Amino acid sequence: MSLGEFELIGRYFSGKDKGQGVALGIGDDCALLKVPQGMNLAITTDTLNEGIHFFKGTDPYLLGYKTLAVNVSDLAAMGAYPYACTLSVTLDEATPDFLEAFSQGFFDCAKNSSIDGATLPLIGGNTSKGPMSFTVSAYGLNKTGKAMCRDGAQVHDDIYVTGTLGLPALAVALGYGEFSNLKEDFKELYKLSMMPKSRNHFAYLLSDICSCAIDLSDGLCGDLKHILIKSNIGAKIELSSIPYPMYFREHDLSDDDIFKLALAGGGDYELLFTLSKDKRQELIDIASKTSTLVTRIGEITEQNGLIFTSRGKIISQKFTAFEHFYGGNEYSENSF
C-alpha cells in the first residue's frame, strides 16, 4: 500500500477521541490522559493474530468487535471504569469495505463497554503493513485499593461466574470440524463467540464489595487456578451449578462434552469472582441493576487444590480429565 492508502486508514479510526479524561487525543506524538485524584490507572494489552486467535476470512466487523472486547474484559476483571484505548492495526492490504466494517465493530464494542453511555475514546494508534494482526491497549480507572486482584480470595468466600460458559469453545471446535452434526450453526455461534457481553458496568460496581476476580479467557479450570495459586488457597466446584447454554441440552451434547466445553474450553470472557457470604444481598442488587446473570458455583477452601463435586459427591477423576484437556491444548498465547 502507498502512503496515501495508509493515511486513509487513520481516518476510519480518528474523531472518536473525546472523553472526560482525554486532555489530548489523536494527532500528536502522544495522547494525554487526566487521572483523577484517588484513582489508579489500570492498563492491559492484548494481540489478536490471524489463524491463531481468529479464523482466516472472519467477518471484519466481528474482528473489530472482539479486538477491543478481549481488552475491556481485562478491565472488567479488575473492576476498572473503562476510560480510553489505543489500537495498532497491521494489514497486508486494506479495502474500504474491510476498514469500514472493522471500525464499525470496534466502535460498537467501544460503545457497549462504556459505562456512561458514551463511546470509549480511541486516543491513538498506528497502522502498518504486514500479516493481519491487531493489538489494543485499554485503560481504566480503579479507586485506590479497590481493584479486584487474583490474590484477593479468602477462605469460605463463595465463587461466582457471570453468564453461561462453553459456547465460544463449541464455536471454535465446530470451526475445526468437531461436533460435525451441529455444523449448520457454526456461523451464528462463531458470531456470538466474537462478541462477548460487556461485564464492565457490573464489574465496576462489584469492585466496591469484591476483592478477587479474573476474566475467563482460557477456560474456568485454567483461570481459577491462577486465583488459587496467587491467593494460596483451594476451591470446591459443584458441577451441577455450572451455567451452560440451553443450546447444549437442546442439541443433545453429552455431560462430558458439556463440562469440557464449559470448564476447559476458553474464550468465554465472563467474570469469575469470589465474595464473602455476607455480601450476597449487595451482589444480587448489583446483578439486578446491571441485568447480569450471576451463578454461585462453589466455595474457596483452606486446603490447596481444586476439587469438583457432583451433587455434593467428590469426583476427582473428573477434575483430572478437565485438567488434562486444558493442559493438553496447543495453546498459543500467554499474558505476562
Add this chain to the structure above:
Amino acid sequence: MSLGEFELIGRYFSGKDKGQGVALGIGDDCALLKVPQGMNLAITTDTLNEGIHFFKGTDPYLLGYKTLAVNVSDLAAMGAYPYACTLSVTLDEATPDFLEAFSQGFFDCAKNSSIDGATLPLIGGNTSKGPMSFTVSAYGLNKTGKAMCRDGAQVHDDIYVTGTLGLPALAVALGYGEFSNLKEDFKELYKLSMMPKSRNHFAYLLSDICSCAIDLSDGLCGDLKHILIKSNIGAKIELSSIPYPMYFREHDLSDDDIFKLALAGGGDYELLFTLSKDKRQELIDIASKTSTLVTRIGEITEQNGLIFTSRGKIISQKFTAFEHFYGGNEYSENSF
C-alpha cells in the same frame, strides 16, 4: 510452540516491573499505575513488523532495543518523564538465544531511556504465535499544561534539532543495495540506526521552556510539516546549518545525497523543536547538563510554507526535490 514454551517467554520479560509509579505490576488482568496530582499521563504506541520496519535476520538485541526506543522517542517528543511500558511479542518460533538477546536489548533501552537511572518498568504484555511483530505502548508523565505539542510553534521562534541527521537513512539505503561503494560499513551503521540515543532527559527539562516539539521518524521535511500545519505557520531552514555526521564528508557523499538523507530519510529519532529567542541561554544550560548536541537550523515564519535557504539565499527548487523524495517514498506506516 506449546503452552510451556510460551510460558517460558514470559519469564524473559518478568521481574522488571518495579518502579515508583507502579501500584501493581505483571501477573494480574491489568497493571495499575499511580499518576501524581498535577500530572497527565502521556501515552503512545508503535508496532515494528519484520520486512517493513527492520530487515529479516536482524540481530535480536537490536530489535529489542529499537522496539522500545521508537516509543520512548515519542515520550521525548512530548517532554514526558518516562514512567512505564508494555510489550506485545508475536513470534513464529522463539529460541532461548533469540529471547535472551531480544530482552537484553529491550531492557538496555529501558535503562538508557529512564531519567532517574532506574530501568523503565515493563508492567505487562503478551506473547502470541504468528509472523514476527512487536508492539510497545509507552507511558510518561507531563506536568499539566507543559506538554510539547505540534501546535505550539510561534512566529519568530528559532528551530532546533538534536544530534545529527541522516545516518539511519543511509543504513537503510545500504541495506537496499544503494551506495554500494560503502557497503562494508552496513552492519555498523545499521546497528547505530537501531539504537537511537535517548533524548528523554533533555526533553523532560526542555518541556519547562518549550511548547513545541516532534521526534524525527519520517525525516525532517515530513515531520516539520506536521508542526507547520498544526501551528498554522511557516518555516525557513538554512541548509548549511543542518547537522549531519562527519562520516558523510569522509566518504565523499555529494551535497545532494547528504541533504536527501538528512532532510528526507527518516528514522533519526532526534528531536525537532521551536523555542522563543529569549530562552536560548536556558536551552544551552539544559543541553550542557544532559550532554546533548543542539543545533539551530532555522526560524518560524508568519507566512505558511517551508523555505530552504543556502547561506541566506532562497533555493526553492531544492525544497521541491526533498519534498518529492519524501512524498515519493513507498511509506508503510502511519500513526493516528
